[in-house]
Amino acid sequence: MPLPGLLVPRLRRGLALAFVLLVGLGAGVTAGVYADQAYPDQLPLLAPRASAKGLDQATFNRALQIIHNDYYDPRPSYANLSHGTVRGLVEGLNDRFSYYLDPAEYQRQLNSYAGQYTGIGVEVTNNADYPVVDTVFPDSPAAKSGLRPGDVIIKIDGQDVHGQNSDQTSNLIRGKAGTTVLITVDRGGEHLDLPVVREPITIPSVRSVKLEGNVLYIRIYSFGDSTAADFDKALKDGLPGEKGVILDLRNDGGGFIDAAQNVISQFVSSGEAFELRDHSGHVDRHNVSGNPPAASIPVVVLVNANTASASEMVSGSLSAHHRAKLVGTVTFGKGSVQQDFPLPDGSDLHITIRRWFLPDGSSVEQKGLTPTVGAKLANPAEMYDAGKPELGHAKDTQLNAALQLLGVSSAA
Structure with missing residues (x-):
């Protein structure tokens, strides 16, 4: 969160x-x-x-x-x-x-860096009013209780959460395993009380599904410790025989730059993945690793307003190298790099230390990336759920637009 x-x-x-x-x-x-x-x-x-x-x-x-x-x-x-x-x-x-x-x-x-914590299994966006559920992780307590993407959280255990920041919301939702938290949501004007039992949560890093038309769909939820290995496996297992890849980075708030560099390197044969610049003007160029397994296969990346930071780095770099087309809405616009500095008492300074730039020298800071093909999703609950592929993607207009770019007429 x-x-x-x-x-x-x-x-x-x-x-x-x-x-x-x-x-x-x-x-x-x-x-x-x-x-x-x-x-x-x-x-x-x-x-x-x-x-x-x-x-x-x-x-x-x-x-x-x-x-x-x-x-x-x-x-x-x-x-x-x-x-x-x-x-x-x-x-x-x-x-x-x-x-x-x-x-x-x-x-x-x-714990969240490692993809593990005790809670209910959701990602939310905090705005000036109330937190909005972006992602409900498959098989999580939140999914079992009926929470949906797009639900507006108005109360947690009876406490109004108007104007709260992410940390405040997170602290109220998380707790000991086995305890129950009451989440009150506004869903289309209807207020619903949803009791959710907290459990140890392991956040999935990558999920992949083979779609119609020999298209490999890969969703990255966040760029964490296991992303590089999980993504490599998804490509290795799913790529043979496929005619295109859809990389879903919607609602992906970012993560580690080494994980982002690894993903870029799977699709780009040579050159710069991105560069980092510090306050003194020093430039640190990060190049792709070479010999990518998917150097020529067509790629479409799904993005939205919550595609941020490391996920913008991947989207922007693949686009700059003409290796992918972007479908969706303008991304978040975060072009900075943070680092943790643990202090002697166990506390931590988490501060901005660099800015990052795409291979063409451009920055996404405060402006984001503009998709090749603009496509809106009217209802967040209609986003394709890779954890429940049997539900299909008929209402996911952004995913269907990506399939059309790859020459596949969607009927799912």
């Missing part, structure tokens, strides 16, 4: 998420915030180990002193003050894709 993300490749061992050199840099950024000698042992994150040029330490010190001496309710713990201070530093960046996670929040994020 977080905002769409694109992360640098992780060091696999121990799930350490930051490169060694950048961990040192990150530690330097958090040092020297607090210069008053009164609390260095109690507030280790704020201890004066280095100077911070231009930082108004006097104002910060005075504010902390007032809270410590005069706050009416029980004095907040030093751990909470530390977390709040670092959270405030990140909020000062005015970047919606950079944020601070306390130890519990960070652990939940690690």
Whole structure:
């Protein structure tokens, strides 16, 4: 449920998420915030180990002193003050894709990177009003309870969720396995109370189905730890004899750039997949790996407004190399890269460190990708469900448009 993300490749061992050199840099950024000698042992994150040029330490010190001496309710713990201070530093960046996670929040994020958590099995988009269900994972508690894409969540356990952000919504929905959460939704003006029993959830990374006309359909839900291997297997098992590939990246909010690079490399023979640029102007070019198994087969990519970041990287790169046509609606428009910097107390800084660009030098930032063929889906519930292929795709206008591009007249 977080905002769409694109992360640098992780060091696999121990799930350490930051490169060694950048961990040192990150530690330097958090040092020297607090210069008053009164609390260095109690507030280790704020201890004066280095100077911070231009930082108004006097104002910060005075504010902390007032809270410590005069706050009416029980004095907040030093751990909470530390977390709040670092959270405030990140909020000062005015970047919606950079944020601070306390130890519990960070652990939940690690679980989501691995595609595992305890919840109900949905992806939602949070807007200014209420969360909207984008994806209901096959065989999940949400699917069993009757939740559908397009449902507007208005209450969770009786609590109105108007205006809540993704983390707040996620925290209310997730919980211990075996417990029940009551989800109240608005479905076409009708309010429905749906009790859902939380279970351990494993998010599917890739699902594939053979469609009519010898077309291989592959959906990527997110670019996670297992995506590269899962996608390779889907191609290896499904490609022989197929005349075209439909890659469905609708509602895919992104993930790891190494997974995105792997997918691009399955279809492009040579050249640049994408490039990364940091604040100093350094350019890091990422090329395809070569010898792709699907270098010549026609490809159509399905996209929508929730196709973001790593999925835009794949869509845009395949389009720039003239290896795929895009069908759907304009994509999200996220052209930045984030990285996790774990902190000593188990918390985490998740901040933007680079921008990414397509092989032609263009960026999707705040404008997205415009499809080759525009096609709208009137009802999100009509999106083809690869977990239930027996239901067909007769009402999925975007998928049917993709089939037509491949010369297949859909009758499903």
